[in-house]
Amino acid sequence: MNEEQEELFGQYIAEFALDYDLKLNDDDIMKAIELFDECTDRWSSDSDASIYEIANDLGLKEDDEDIVEMISVVWKKIHTN
Secondary structure, eight states: OOHHHHHHHHHHHHHHHHHTTOOOOHHHHHHHHHHHHHHHHHHHTTOOOOHHHHHHHTTOOGGGHHHHHHHHHHHHHHHTO
16 A cells, blocks of 8 residues: 555544444454455456455454455545545
């Protein structure tokens, strides 16, 4: 991520967490960053992998569903601006 994307990422994560009343700890934030970066890498090379496939490959579990949904929203916001 470049500096502008990092700022937007933090802003959008905070907005999503507030909107959905999520309490994110440091581990959640690290998972979110890792998932965002992996999605960016894969999708920039025209991969047709779903975000759920990518999350599964990274070892995210069913209880990480909120993180997956959050990154789906954040990734779209950042990459459509």
